[in-house]
Amino acid sequence: MHERSSVAELAGLLRGELNRYSPGEKLPSSRALVERFRVSPVTVTRALGALAAEGLIVTRPGAGSFRAAPPTGNRPTGDTSWQEVALSAETADEPVPRSVDASAVLATLAAPPPGVIELNGGYLHPSLQPERALAAALARAGRRPGAWGRPPVEGLGELRAWFAREIGGPAGTVAPSDVLITSGGQNALTAALRALAPPGAPILVESPTYPGLLAAARAAGLRPVPVPADTNGVRTDLLAQAFRASGSRVFVCQPLFANPHGAVLSTERRGEVLRVAREAGAFVIEDDFARRLVHEDAGPLPATLAADDPDGVVIHVCSLTKAASPSLRVGALAARGPVLQRLRAIQVVDQFFVSRPLQEAALELVGSPAWARHLRTIAAELRTRRETLLTAVRRELPEPAEVRHAPAGGYHVWLRLPDGTDESALTATALRAGVAVAPGRPYFPAEPPAPHLRLSFASAAGPPELVEGVRRLRTAWDD
Template identity: 85%
Template sequence: MQERSSVAELANLLRRELNRYSPGEKLPSSRALVERFRVSPVTVSRALAALAAEGLVVTRPGAGAFRADRPRPRNRPGDTSWQEVALSAEPPGEAVPRSVDASGVLTTLAAPPPGVIELNGGYLHPTLQPERAMAAALARAGRRPGAWGRPPTDGLPELRAWFAREIGGPEGAVAASDVLITAGGQSALTTALHALAGPGAPVLVESPSYPGMLAAARACGLRPVPVPADTDGVRTDLLAQAFRASGARVFVCQPLFQNPTGAVLSAERRAEVLRVAREAGAFVVEDDFARRLVHEDAPPLPPTLAADDPDGVVVHICSLTKITSASLRVGALAARGTALERLRAIQVVDSFFVPRPLQEAALELVGAPAWPRHLRTVATELRARRETLLTALRRELPAAAEVGHVPYGGYHLWLRLPDGTDEWGLAAAALRAGVAVAPGRPYFSAEPPAPHLRVGFASASGPAELEAGARRLRTAFPDLADG
């Protein structure tokens, strides 16, 4: 059982037993609870903290936990119906609805219920995360002189230099002065959208595309305009048409292991994307989220678009989060010219700076001998998991195992479902069968051309869970088992 499930279960058990104790009476010691429920001391501490937050118990250092004298009164539910009008009423001339659908993002962030196999997650399973290396890095970072002081608003110089080398390659195409440290990739993406396009403006996006980017664009008051993509990346002939037809000045793309298709932008189209954007006087926001999630059998990776762009067309985004942990939210923005100044101003206003201990920990981590070993381990594991899941899906669901592109990086497969398939119904039935998958609809900013399913292989515990997940999908939707 995962730690988060154990904490919730123990808190529920203790909550039900509170009536055995009088107000102010001491509860059993933490050691007694550990022995009785066969959980760790950390689980006991977190469960008691949850009850204390509800006002049901009081913890006293050195004395233990006690039943609260009286339960904390519940807040009287008020009438919030007025907010529906205030949040939805659009003044004359407002071009974009203000409501934001975050369901596609929440799908990848929410922890699945106990017993459900997670094939819709966007992060590495804890067994793939460098937990020991991160803990050691955080401990060393906390002892650095000035680690708890105020950092430079642009980020620590050493960390900016490390990201510049990662983005610009050995030729040094990106300077440390071109880089801003951000609180992860999503924060960087939102900052870029705020900086580069005004409210109501169109922004070109790949179709299909990452739901978190679509939600961020709409939250910024922008209008996503889809540009179809295939196994070689965005269709550059249609990209040029979209710039002319929409008047957009921003194109957001994931050239490497695109989410959800897994496609890599071909060499011919890389040059064409930059040419088309330059002629349109537009920016290319390069979301390089998966470069460190390369698989063991991958050919040499192409450089970033930013490394081939001396003119400031590309605004580059990358992060350490995907290759480490959802909680290590340290990323980078790279840009040149006036755009960099605007990005800097917006980031300072939005968040001041990324906490210095987190930046120091990131520096310690990427400079440790464990870092290259971790990258090699993940590359090997992701390749093995990809093949395990692909084989299991082809065996269990031959009618749904049409994968448009088998990626050599990233953490998911993009399945083309038979025409007429109810992808939402399939996802709901799969959850009832004990496996979480992502329907394809949230990945399209307009009407999807066909039903799809995104199935991941990084958030499961290992090959056995991946094979079990495929079997549960067969149970949930037996029609897809007919080849």
């Protein structure tokens, strides 16, 4: 059994047995639990730790584990209604709203209820994550000289150099000094938005696009302006019009396997994006989230936009999180020119620096043979899962539902629904049928042209679960 599942299962069994013990009564020893449940000592330790964190048991080194006393119920019940006034008291000229709508982001972060198949997730299923390699990397990192000391605010030099090679490609067009280490891609994206646009300013975004970008922009008081995209990426003719009409100085795009539709920016449009932005005196934020999620049957990948940009138009954002683990919050910002100092200042003010042990662990991971093996493994697995999901969709769902583009990278497909379909009702019915899917509305910065669903094939347990998930979606559709 997978270690994480074993811990959760054992914790659940022990939680159900706690009523057998009086408060303060000692639980069976760890050795007895190992023998009874046929699990490892590590699993027992972690399960007991989970119960202790919930306040259900108390562990005493050398003595054992004991059932905790129930809460006294003396928690004060004050009156917090005054906060409604304080939180909503905005001045007329306040440019940044203090309320933030994170619902679309939380939908992809929250674990589904038990028994529900997750087709709306944004991360690899635990079975696809390189947990052994991560554990080994973390162990080696902890033994590195100075691993627990204060790192440079820009990030470790070796890690900056690694990201520079990844971003700049064989030509070496990105230098380590152009790179800042960040706490994942979302942190990098938020920092770039704050650096480049003042509150109240318009920013151009692809339509549809990643809801986390829209939430971050609105939280910073920015106004997302949609620029339609098709199977070749953003419409560059409309991009030029949008720059002129809005006066924006920022365009955010995902040139490679864009979320949610999976398109790759065509060769012709790559040059046009840079030309149009340069003529508008604008920056391009390149969100390169999916480069390490390429599928086995994909052809050669295009270089990053940053690799083809000597003039500092592109601010590049990437991370290790999507291809490794949700908890490996290590990413990078790459930029040239004076904007790099502004980005550095924002990073320092926001977080001082990224945890050094985490940076050291990232270095150990990407420098090991296990990293290359892991990327090959997920390339093959993601291709298999994509084909399984597409086959199930075509077999199970009515003809008006259509996947217009089968991406060769990333972890999701974009399903066009028949006109008039109520996305919210379908999503809610699907959840009752036992499958979680993502409605299309949150991916559009303005009114969507049609109803959609985004289906993830990375967060499910495997191909059989993908097939069952689509079958449950069909049940919801029929309902």
